[in-house]
Each structure stands twice: as structure tokens, then as C-alpha cells.
Amino acid sequence: MRQVVSDVIQFRGSHDDFGRFQGKELQDSPILKARRRQLKSRSKHHYIVDEEKIRPIIQYFSPGIWNELLGLADALELSTEEALREFGGYYFEYGKSGCSILTGNQFMIRNYDNDPITYEGRYVLYAPTDGGYATIGPSMQITGRTDGLNEKGLAMGYNFINRLRSDDGFVCNMIGRLVLENCATVDEAIELLKEIPHRHSFSYSLVDATGKTLVVEASSNEVVTREGTICTNHFEKLTKENRYRMDDSLRRYEAMVDQQANIDNVYDAFRILNDADKGVFSKNYGAWAGTIHTAAYLPVHMQAWISFGHDRLPLIFDFKKWLAGADINAKQIKGKLESTNGFINR
Template identity: 60%
Template structure:
């Protein structure tokens, strides 16, 4: 069993100041040098700096200010900051993920490689526009999943990296949704407007208790209602990978057991217990479960655990929004593999 942890970041203030503070912290972190090693010679993508700037300033000028703050603190050219933090054109590693919702909660397994996991969990309350958010980060500015102050919860599922086009990747799209949308309908409108680099499903649950799954590819966006989402499309089936057997298996496992669930905790156990058949141990193929998250739109509570068979750490986001400080600096966990996250040690 490998010991892992996520660092908890809390900030209230402008986006530029948030970016600047994160940049200062990254100077002493393992994250950036580890990322540089991981990407190495394979990191040969290019970006159109002006186009990325125009898109970000159009969709969310505040997030653009956060990237400016990161660049200034790190003393980087904006071209490099956009490549690392802008979420436009960047490659994204293969991953799994399973999501199950009910009217009052979203349960989400995030499946990927430990070596690609950032190990940062952020609470951010902006003072210059945009909704307050809570959730795990990816590429610093992006979010793998989360919930905002309006009770909109979001998680995504990888579908395919084939036939990619210029556009935003999933974690920046997740951040754009959480920071700018209050309802499912607003998020659907955004997902239909923005360019998508890869094919992903975006699962949305808002304060109304309704869940939608938005199937988004670089070529089309379709919406369906479902309480379960894994790693295949039901509508845009031509975008699916050739092998979706494990995705179908996890979907069926949840379907078979969902009617036996008594409450939110039993739903969390369905996804997090290693013996239930949904939690994935496939870390060697970049599709092992790293975290299980629970989001509650009505109460704004969040549950979070790293690794299997864990009790969720419960966080009261509403109290934090009201000004209470969260006295948690680190979330600890264990994985069934001897590996660390990029925030923990030099790779």
C-alpha cells in the first residue's frame, strides 16, 4: 500500500491574486518539475496564443486573470503559462471514471494514473466575479469534478482521444462550468458553445435534483438523462472506443445494485469498496481509482477519499462560504500500488 495525500488550498480574493499565490506556492513544489519530466520530448503540441487568449477572455475573463497571476509569480512568458494552465490544446491521458447520482447527491470515482494526479484540493471564493467552487484540481486551474455555491455538481468521463481537434480539455471545461453556471441548462448551453479537444461525457446535477449527461465530442454535443455514466456514449456511439467492455461492466454493476442502496453512504460504499466491482485497481494502465467524491447540492456538503475502503472526509462548503476556516491542510489516503502523486516527491 502506498501512502498518498492531497494538499488542501483555500483562498478568498481576486482571480489574479489567487493565481499569483498559487504560482508562489508552485515555486517550492514538486509539481512543475515533475510535469516537465513527464511531458519531456513528447510534449510537442503547439498553441495559438492569441486564439487561446481570446477564447478564455470571452468565456471567462476572470480565469484568464488567474493565469496572468500564475505567469507573473513564476516569471514565465504568457505562452508557457497558457500551455501549462490554459487547458487549450493540451493532451490528456487516458482515464476511466464512474459516476452515480440521485436527486440529492453525486458519487464519482476518478480513475487515472497516480503519476499524473496533482494532489491538490481547492476551495476558492472569488471577489471579482464567478461562483465559489470546491473540488480537486488538474493542471492547477482545471477541476476534475466539484460543486459550486449554487449547488451545481459536475464530473466527467473519458470516452476517446481519437480524431481530436483544437479546443479545451476536460479539466478546464469542468472549471468553466463550475465557475460560470448555476444550473444544468446553463452548463448545457456552455458545453454546446465551446470547442472540445477530446470526447468526454459531462455529468451535471443541480439544485433541482435533476441529472443530465452531456455527450460532447469535437464534432457534436448531445444530452440525455441518466443517473449512471461510465466511459462510453449512448447517443454519439460512433465516437466510442472499440473496447468498452469494462465500461459496460461497471455500468451494469451500478445498475444491478442501485435499487438496494439505502442512503448516500451506501452509494459511496458502492463506488469506494474494492469488493463491490466499481472501484478500479488498474493503476498500471492509467485507469485505477484515485479518489471517490460525494457532492450534495442541497446542503453543499462534500465527501472525499483517496484510495479504496475509506471513510469520506466530510467538508461543509456552506459554512466555509459563510466565512469559517477549514482546519484541514492535507487529505491522506492509501493506494494498492507503490506510487506517489506529482505533488509528493521528485519523480
């Protein structure tokens, strides 16, 4: 059993100032050292960046995030090219993660599955003052998000499908950030997801404050939508993009289908994904497929829940109060995972 800790990060201000703030926080953090070791362990062709090509693309979708990257570069004394490679979210490679999502008209519950050694342990609340919606959720690659909720009540989470037949484009965590910071509704998110260039194949589950919920199946070649409240690691429409081995994805999918009728409230839904005996929570950390966090997002009530490890009560954040100016008292979120690896922030 490994004790893990995620730091709660709160910031209100411009993207450039946010980048500088994060850069200063990262200067003495183990996160950058760990990320650079991971970069060296993989083929360099995974990290090709062309500043002249990428800059106008990022600026088109989010000038603010481009300024955040520049702020990070300045604070960490990196070149723009180095900052893009580390934090730009345009070419970065990831392992074969799992993940499961269950939605209703008032919630999204999400298991983020991966190896803890890839997890930054940063839970971020950010309210930009220079454009874009305020967001709450765990970070990935510093600037990206694994899942989250924004001030308009849009919740988003994604599931890995395949990285074969990849192309130039943004990866999942930056796409998640772009959706949360730019879209107020499911319909707006769909339009953005159809326009964004996708590096790999992922499903994006969406729920908004009106109760609308939908799944977007996105690959580098095609983006389609489907009705549905359950999502694991296979496409239902773009089936040619699916991996050969889908046994575990189908098993978790059926486990949620079988238990969905027993849901009377959000907490019931949370337990289906977080309890070890329900068949969805995974302890397969060595294969990049163990459940690191179980998160819940409640668009109407503007709450975000999170826990690390199985059979745990969630820590509940009142995002509505934070948006009104009240800071979160919690500085850390603690948990335990049945893994030999901890997060890279410690």
C-alpha cells in the same frame, strides 16, 4: 501500498491574486518539475499554443481565469505562452483514464480513475471576488478541476471517451472549471457545454440543487444530452465516438445498475463506488485506470466528500460554512493506494 497526501488549498480574492498565490505556492513544489518531465516525454505537437488565438477564447468564456493565468505567469516568471502551455487547458493531452459516476436527485458520487503519477494532490476551495461562483474540488493542471461543486449547488464530473478525431479546443479539466464557475443550474451548464469548443470526447454528468440530473455527451463535432444517472467510459448516443474496447466500461456500468436499487441514502451510493468488492472501484493503476479518489457532492446540503483508496470513510467538507467565512481546519487529506506511484506533489 502507497501513502498519498492531498493538500487543502483555500483562497478568497480576485483571480489575479489567486494566480499569484498559487504561483508562489508552486515555486518550491515538485508538481511543476513532474509536469515538465511529462511534457518532455510526449510529442511537441500536443502542446501547440497560439496566444493570439487562445487569449480571446479564454477571455470570452472567463476573463477571470485569463487573469489567473497571468498571475501564475508573473509569480513563476513565465512568459504568457509558457503559462498557457502549462495551465491554459486548451491543447493539453492526457492518458486513457477510466472513471465512473453515479447520481441521484440529491447527490453525485464519482470515482476518478487514472495513474497517480498524473495527480496533483491539490483540493481547492476558491471564492472569487471579481466574478464567478465559488467552487470546491480537486485541481487538475492547476487551473482545471476533475470534478466539483459550486456555491449554487451545481455538481459536475466527467468521464473520458476517446481522443481520436480531436480538434482545437478546451480539455476536460478546464471545461469543468468553466462550468462550475459560470453555471448555476444543469440547464445553464448544458448551454455552456454546447458553446465551448471541445478538444476530446467526454461525458459530463451534472446535478443541481433542484434535483435535476443529466448527462452531456460531448465531442469536437457534436454535443447531445441524455437522461441517466450512471456514466462510465462510453457514449449511449454518440456511439460512433466510442472506443473499440468497452468491456471494462460496460462492466462497471452494469455493476452500478445492479446495485442501484439498494441505495437508501448517499452513504450507500458512496460505498458502491468505494468498496473494493462492489465491482466499480479499480486497482488498475498501471494502465491509467486505477481509482485515485472517490468524491461525493451533495447540492442541497452543500457538502463535499472525498477519500483516497478503497474501503475508506470519506472526509466531509461543509462547503456552506466555508462560504459563510469559516475556514476548513484540515490542511491535508491522507489515504493509501495499491500503486507503485504516488502523487506528483510529494
